[in-house]
Amino acid sequence: MDIQKPIWKIYLKPTSEKPGVRDLFYLFNEWIPGSPEVFIDVCDYSHLVYGPQVLLAGFSTDYVWDNTDKVWGLMARSKQPIQGNGLEVLQKTFHDFIARVQEFQNWFKNKGIALELDTSKIRLEINDRSLYPNRSEYLKNLKEILSSQFGQNIKFTDLPNPKAILGVQIQLSDQEIFALA
Amino acid sequence: MFESANTYWKNHTKDKIDPDWAKNINEYEGDLALIHKGKVEDKVFAETRLRMGAYGQRYDNGKRHDGQESREIPFPDHDLKKGVDTFYHAPGMERIKLPFGRITCDQIETIADCAEEYSDCIIHITTRQDIQMHFCHIDDTPAMFRRLAAVGITTQEACGNSVRNITGCPVTGVCKDQAFDVSLYADTLFKFLLGHPDAQDFGRKVKIAFSGCADKPCGLVHIHDIGYIAKTRKTEHGIERGFEMWVGGGLGAVPYQAKCYSEFLTMDEFLPTVQALCRVYARLGEKKKRHMARLKFLVAKLGIDKLRELVQEEIKILKPDTKWQSLLPDPQGSWDQPLLNLQAPAILPADSNLVKNPSYITWLQTSVKKQAQPGYSVVTIRLPLGDCTSEQFRALGGVARKFVGDSLRTTVEQNMVMRWVRDLDLPALYEALAPIDMVRPHAESVIDITSCPGTDTCKLGIAASRALASELTRTIQSNPLMVHPEINALKIKVSGCFNSCGQHHLADIGFYGISRVFDGYTVPHFQLTLGGQFVENGKNFALALGGYPSKAVPSVVNTLFEHYIQNRLEGENYRTYLNRVTKKTISALLRDFAEIPVYSDKPEFYTDWGDVREFTMKDKGVGECAGEVVSPTDFGLKKADREYFEAQTLLDDHHIEKAVEKCYYSMYTAALALLKRNNPDASEDPNEVYEQFKIQYHDTKLMHDPFGGDRFVHYYFAAHQARGEKLDAEAAQRRVEEARLFVEAAHSCHIRLGQQLVTEKE
Numbered sequence: 001m002d003i004q005k006p007i008w009k010i011y012l013k014p015t016s017e018k019p020g021v022r023d024l025f026y027l028f029n030e031w032i033p034g035s036p037e038v039f040i041d042v043c044d045y046s047h048l049v050y051g052p053q054v055l056l057a058g059f060s061t062d063y064v065w066d067n068t069d070k071v072w073g074l075m076a077r078s079k080q081p082i083q084g085n086g087l088e089v090l091q092k093t094f095h096d097f098i099a100r101v102q103e104f105q106n107w108f109k110n111k112g113i114a115l116e117l118d119t120s121k122i123r124l125e126i127n128d129r130s131l132y133p134n135r136s137e138y139l140k141n142l143k144e145i146l147s148s149q150f151g152q153n154i155k156f157t158d159l160p161n162p163k164a165i166l167g168v169q170i171q172l173s174d175q176e177i178f179a180l181a
Numbered sequence: 182m183f184e185s186a187n188t189y190w191k192n193h194t195k196d197k198i199d200p201d202w203a204k205n206i207n208e209y210e211g212d213l214a215l216i217h218k219g220k221v222e223d224k225v226f227a228e229t230r231l232r233m234g235a236y237g238q239r240y241d242n243g244k245r246h247d248g249q250e251s252r253e254i255p256f257p258d259h260d261l262k263k264g265v266d267t268f269y270h271a272p273g274m275e276r277i278k279l280p281f282g283r284i285t286c287d288q289i290e291t292i293a294d295c296a297e298e299y300s301d302c303i304i305h306i307t308t309r310q311d312i313q314m315h316f317c318h319i320d321d322t323p324a325m326f327r328r329l330a331a332v333g334i335t336t337q338e339a340c341g342n343s344v345r346n347i348t349g350c351p352v353t354g355v356c357k358d359q360a361f362d363v364s365l366y367a368d369t370l371f372k373f374l375l376g377h378p379d380a381q382d383f384g385r386k387v388k389i390a391f392s393g394c395a396d397k398p399c400g401l402v403h404i405h406d407i408g409y410i411a412k413t414r415k416t417e418h419g420i421e422r423g424f425e426m427w428v429g430g431g432l433g434a435v436p437y438q439a440k441c442y443s444e445f446l447t448m449d450e451f452l453p454t455v456q457a458l459c460r461v462y463a464r465l466g467e468k469k470k471r472h473m474a475r476l477k478f479l480v481a482k483l484g485i486d487k488l489r490e491l492v493q494e495e496i497k498i499l500k501p502d503t504k505w506q507s508l509l510p511d512p513q514g515s516w517d518q519p520l521l522n523l524q525a526p527a528i529l530p531a532d533s534n535l536v537k538n539p540s541y542i543t544w545l546q547t548s549v550k551k552q553a554q555p556g557y558s559v560v561t562i563r564l565p566l567g568d569c570t571s572e573q574f575r576a577l578g579g580v581a582r583k584f585v586g587d588s589l590r591t592t593v594e595q596n597m598v599m600r601w602v603r604d605l606d607l608p609a610l611y612e613a614l615a616p617i618d619m620v621r622p623h624a625e626s627v628i629d630i631t632s633c634p635g636t637d638t639c640k641l642g643i644a645a646s647r648a649l650a651s652e653l654t655r656t657i658q659s660n661p662l663m664v665h666p667e668i669n670a671l672k673i674k675v676s677g678c679f680n681s682c683g684q685h686h687l688a689d690i691g692f693y694g695i696s697r698v699f700d701g702y703t704v705p706h707f708q709l710t711l712g713g714q715f716v717e718n719g720k721n722f723a724l725a726l727g728g729y730p731s732k733a734v735p736s737v738v739n740t741l742f743e744h745y746i747q748n749r750l751e752g753e754n755y756r757t758y759l760n761r762v763t764k765k766t767i768s769a770l771l772r773d774f775a776e777i778p779v780y781s782d783k784p785e786f787y788t789d790w791g792d793v794r795e796f797t798m799k800d801k802g803v804g805e806c807a808g809e810v811v812s813p814t815d816f817g818l819k820k821a822d823r824e825y826f827e828a829q830t831l832l833d834d835h836h837i838e839k840a841v842e843k844c845y846y847s848m849y850t851a852a853l854a855l856l857k858r859n860n861p862d863a864s865e866d867p868n869e870v871y872e873q874f875k876i877q878y879h880d881t882k883l884m885h886d887p888f889g890g891d892r893f894v895h896y897y898f899a900a901h902q903a904r905g906e907k908l909d910a911e912a913a914q915r916r917v918e919e920a921r922l923f924v925e926a927a928h929s930c931h932i933r934l935g936q937q938l939v940t941e942k943e
Contacts, residue, residue: 002185005298025793032245033252040240040254040272040316043637044791045303047651049618051570052302057316059256059270062301068572077301079318127298130189130324163290163575165297 003086005127011073016116028056125167197331227264234339241271248794281349281367282310282591289578350399351590359393360411365510384474429480432681437477440485457495472892520586561624567595635677642677644694648791817854844920851927893926
């Protein structure tokens with residue numbers, strides 16, 4: 001089972017200060033030059049209530065400050081084929097994402113903005129209805145891969161809506177995310 | 182992997198796709214493979230992909246200005262291109278045609294899936310009832326096309342030199358004012374012309390629209406290459422359906438009003454006439470000069486009578502086609518019917534007190550209209566900037582399936598409408614749409630601003646039209662004057678450049694993106710246009726008033742509102758009021774807003790709305806030094822602006838001859854201003870200016886617009902050569918527009934040359 005196009009999302013803590021659109025624009029614009037990833041432009045969708053708010057469009061990955069599921073968070077959406085088996089694809093994209101999460105947090109910290117991300121859980125979706133559809137056997141396969149990556153003790157919450165893409169929420173112990181990346 | 186995903190969708194959809202459409206997609210996929218092998222020329226493939234709706238997008242040339250300098254975007258495979266100066270791997274825009282804006286629940290869900298998997302989860306409704314998705318990878322397009330085709334959507338001929346999406350009034354069939362439902366005829370024409378051999382050899386695109394009535398704006402027939410307004414007449418056999426047919430309209434840089442081809446085109450004449458017209462246009466339309474190639478130029482050149490004569494002659498030699506009759510719909514037919522009849526039990530909201538909720542009441546009053554059919558309503562879903570997310574779209578499909586079935590349409594005001602909603606279900610519908618933010622009030626009002634993509638994603642965009650529209654919506658919502666029905670009814674439309682994709686020419690208050698140099702900086706501006714007419718199918722065009730810094734535009738709008746409310750006479754609409762108070766008064770009223778503050782005082786004026794980058798690099802123009810010297814060129818261009826405005830005022834006062842002369846002088850002044858860049862003592866003799874300008878700016882291509890080529894230069898040349906010639910009011914109006922465009926092009930040229938100079942120095 002070939003896994004491609006994973007989407008990772010980490011949430012803002014309910015108690016955290018929310019980043020402003022202008023700050024996000026500055027931050028994403030700073031990520032564009034000189035990055036090993038190919039980034040193209042920053043898009044403002046803040047006129048939409050539930051959805052991507054500010055989006056850094058990339059060649060391989062989009063980074064999004066997102067409210068699609070009505071909870072704010074930073075999301076990485078993979079768009080291009082990645083070499084490797086399912087585990088390798090997830091490892092690579094997770095590693096890249098967490099590195100950006102740290103950068104994201106630090107940027108706001110340096111600006112004196114008390115932004116706190118909830119590092120005890122992370123959302124993963126596989127954005128592919130053809131080769132990795134939202135079916136039970138694929139969900140089982142995904143959980144097995146994730147357990148091999150994150151350890152057998154992690155907890156999963158299945159994401160609802162049968163028409164949506166396959167996804168799970170992964171519950172981890174606090175700070176475990178950074179250690180695992 | 183994506184190859185296998187493409188294979189999956191190819192296999193999975195093969196029994197669901199029209200064989201002609203499937204063949205087309207297979208051929209396109211074959212061309213994609215050949216591009217990789219270097220066996221298809223970039224520019225040839227560009228037309229292939231454009232005809233499938235796969236557009237380029239801003240930055241696909243691999244360069245982006247970060248406010249300090251232009252930087253390279255290192256797309257992979259730098260040698261691989263999908264068009265001239267367009268990197269193969271640069272994401273692009275995909276346009277999806279929806280004939281007459283109709284969309285089914287299945288289509289909604291498939292588009293939502295595609296937006297999620299291939300785009301950035303944003304679905305954008307255009308002013309031509311299409312859907313656009315951005316940041317799509319070209320390798321994903323075959324799979325996307327197949328998934329769409331499997332639910333009855335083709336992207337074929339969504340772009341390129343072809344018959345584009347055939348638009349239609351979104352409330353036809355349920356409207357009180359219509360002659361009859363035009364949906365069936367729009368669908369007939371779409372089927373007839375798609376891939377038709379006589380519609381494949383145009384010099385430019387052809388846009389067609391249908392309207393159910395003459396008075397409402399929904400179809401915007403007068404701004405289309407070909408337009409049909411439903412009409413009926415009494416015959417001895419009963420009521421006969423036909424069309425008032427209009428030809429040769431178009432917006433673009435210089436707008437043209439369509440001409441009446443026939444006051445009553447019978448249904449027997451419907452398809453042969455359009456086929457013959459396509460053949461005449463393909464044969465006689467301009468092919469080499471792209472900017473002169475639209476049908477409107479042919480109509481202007483030949484005159485409508487001559488064109489009609491040629492089309493009639495062409496009909497006589499057409500090979501008879503059985504489709505002329507077989508495709509025609511039932512002469513009494515109508516497109517859709519209610520999903521739920523009035524006798525079925527109401528769908529009740531969970532909240533029984535909802536009907537007292539002020540938000541519900543406002544929505545009901547401002548976004549819901551009664552249909553012609555008693556007991557049913559049309560609900561307009563106001564989409565901010567024409568956008569919604571894939572999640573919203575999918576959820577909308579689910580809601581529609583329950584309340585109205587497939588009775589949804591997109592609109593030219595970038596919204597969606599649900600038709601055939603039972604009045605008794607409205608509270609429940611509101612409750613279903615509210616959680617997905619689809620119950621915004623004040624649809625089609627002053628805050629429902631139309632905007633093209635502008636600098637967000639369009640390669641031609643000059644200023645940030647979407648961000649300005651967003652800002653204006655915010656500003657106006659907090660303006661207490663919005664409670665006045667006269668203000669609420671105004672139309673505001675914004676385009677990112679002069680090309681009018683945001684339809685600024687049809688707005689009471691319109692804007693399009695321009696730029697100006699000040700203190701050596703390039704400052705984002707918008708040209709204000711006033712007095713367009715959206716009603717009567719877009720019957721009158723707005724005129725430009727002057728350029729204002731982007732950041733001053735909200736204040737400009739508030740001032741316009743105040744003056745209108747304070748000075749409007751009873752019963753006057755905005756256009757009548759403007760004609761009475763004169764544009765000169767309005768221009769004086771707004772004079773202060775045109776001033777650009779110095780950078781150190783208000784640096785925010787030097788970035789556009791919705792951006793944090795400086796508008797361009799901190800370059801200095803020739804002969805300028807921040808705040809110290811204004812060059813003769815700047816003075817000259819300013820004078821040209823003034824002369825152009827005077828020309829327009831003269832035209833408003835019906836002094837046609839003087840207006841035409843003033844137009845010429847505004848162009849001459851702008852040309853002279855550019856000549857003075859290199860030679861402050863340049864001769865001011867008009868013939869000398871003409872000759873020198875030709876040598877220094879045309880022959881060297883210095884004045885050539887990166888996208889418009891030499892089109893604007895030729896406006897000046899034509900005006901010079903035609904000095905003293907008498908023009909009628911309509912031609913004079915076009916001359917005014919041409920003068921405006923030439924002066925704008927001169928400003929742009931001045932900015933471009935300044936930038937080049939700085940780069941060379943660096």
